[in-house]
Amino acid sequence: MNPIQLFDPVSCTYTYVLFDETSREALIIDPVDEQLERDLGVLRQYGLKLSWAVETHAHADHITSARLLAEHAGAKIAAPSGCGITTAAVQLKDGDSLSFGREQMRVLHTPGHTAGSMSYVWQPAATGADAAPGNTGPGHVFTGDTLLINGCGRTDFQSGSAADLYRSLTQVLLALPGDTVVWPGHDYAGKTQSTIQAEKSGNARVAGKSLEEFIRIMASLNLPKPKRIDEAVPANLSSGQRQDAGAPASASPATDAGGVRAAPGYAGDVSPQLAWQWVSAGQAVLLDVRSDAEREWVGFVPGAVALAWKQWPGMVMNAGFDDALKAAVPAGQKAVLLCRSGVRSIAAAKRATELGLQAYNILEGFEGDPNTEAHRGHKGGWRFHGLPWRQN
Numbered sequence: 321m322n323p324i325q326l327f328d329p330v331s332c333t334y335t336y337v338l339f340d341e342t343s344r345e346a347l348i349i350d351p352v353d354e355q356l357e358r359d360l361g362v363l364r365q366y367g368l369k370l371s372w373a374v375e376t377h378a379h380a381d382h383i384t385s386a387r388l389l390a391e392h393a394g395a396k397i398a399a400p401s402g403c404g405i406t407t408a409a410v411q412l413k414d415g416d417s418l419s420f421g422r423e424q425m426r427v428l429h430t431p432g433h434t435a436g437s438m439s440y441v442w443q444p445a446a447t448g449a450d451a452a453p454g455n456t457g458p459g460h461v462f463t464g465d466t467l468l469i470n471g472c473g474r475t476d477f478q479s480g481s482a483a484d485l486y487r488s489l490t491q492v493l494l495a496l497p498g499d500t501v502v503w504p505g506h507d508y509a510g511k512t513q514s515t516i517q518a519e520k521s522g523n524a525r526v527a528g529k530s531l532e533e534f535i536r537i538m539a540s541l542n543l544p545k546p547k548r549i550d551e552a553v554p555a556n557l558s559s560g561q562r563q564d565a566g567a568p569a570s571a572s573p574a575t576d577a578g579g580v581r582a583a584p585g586y587a588g589d590v591s592p593q594l595a596w597q598w599v600s601a602g603q604a605v606l607l608d609v610r611s612d613a614e615r616e617w618v619g620f621v622p623g624a625v626a627l628a629w630k631q632w633p634g635m636v637m638n639a640g641f642d643d644a645l646k647a648a649v650p651a652g653q654k655a656v657l658l659c660r661s662g663v664r665s666i667a668a669a670k671r672a673t674e675l676g677l678q679a680y681n682i683l684e685g686f687e688g689d690p691n692t693e694a695h696r697g698h699k700g701g702w703r704f705h706g707l708p709w710r711q712n
């Protein structure tokens with residue numbers, strides 16, 4: 321069984337999805353933020369539940385979607401312990417393994433491109449007719465920017481070291497069984513996979529080269545600085561940018577008379593419970609201002625009006641917001657606005673007020689703020705309070 325290989329043409333990055341054929345639990349390696357919709361589509365298409373979003377290192381050429389995948393698809397984030405990716409719930413060390421269903425992926429520390437860089441080995445579990453022990457086909461190794469097809473990652477920035485990379489290549493990766501399939505983090509020439517044997521005998525940088533020759537080759541590359549390094553590395557140290565920009569919403573409940581807390585620019589903040597009370601009594605229309613992807617992946621409130629404030633990709637403003645809002649709320653009704661954590665719904669409530677509506681922001685949103693593992697749903701919010709919602 322092969323991994324699903326996905327390609328981002330802008331950064332030439334390969335992303336991989338591995339899964340357990342029985343439980344459908346999955347793991348994604350090096351996801352790219354611009355490809356979030358594509359990756360969620362792949363999970364949907366194969367019927368997968370994403371257990372892990374894993375990085376090979378802190379990338380300099382693209383921004384990861386790990387945090388978005390944690391939020392949208394419930395993945396846990398795992399990253400090499402030496403990369404300073406503090407938002408990862410699991411800090412991987414050499415020899416660790418990650419489980420997804422019956423499948424396991426083993427962690428190899430392969431420093432050189434960066435000091436923390438890791439590679440991952442996956443030997444798929446035997447299934448069905450192949451279930452005899454030892455009859456599982458070749459293993460797979462995901463080499464990030466350590467070993468590329470007929471090449472290797474650069475070592476001239478981000479704590480890189482040509483001597484470390486030489487050791488990682490010759491003593492760790494090229495020491496794997498020769499039939500192991502090599503899945504690189506990038507390819508700039510359209511190649512998709514190789515084998516350890518092919519790289520051992522033919523890799524132009526390292527095959528047959530001494531440490532001194534390798535260091536000389538790496539020192540003479542004179543590569544330009546990666547275009548996005550100044551933006552990408554800081555973002556990747558926190559598992560990628562947040563989707564809903566802005567400060568986290570206050571999780572404190574509304575306390576003043578009638579349960580409404582005064583707020584500048586709109587009618588006020590209300591708790592999810594009070595909003596639902598109004599909706600149930602026919603006094604208010606519930607407007608869900610999250611994106612289509614969030615509703616689909618995280619769940620939705622039956623009967624709520626789907627009215628995105630911003631949409632993926634890129635969280636661009638919904639040009640049809642005003643007209644759809646006016647059409648959705650009859651005269652004399654309140655508008656109560658729900659987003660993920662109560663940030664976007666403030667902006668949307670202000671806009672609704674400008675349009676003449678009596679608009680309230682629902683504190684804590686559908687899922688509340690993220691906890692220390694970047695998972696939502698445990699710190700307040702519509703679902704947390706047991707109000708009605710559905711997944712599909």
Ligand SMILES: [Fe+2]
Nearest residue numbers: 378379380465
């Ligand atoms: Fe890299």
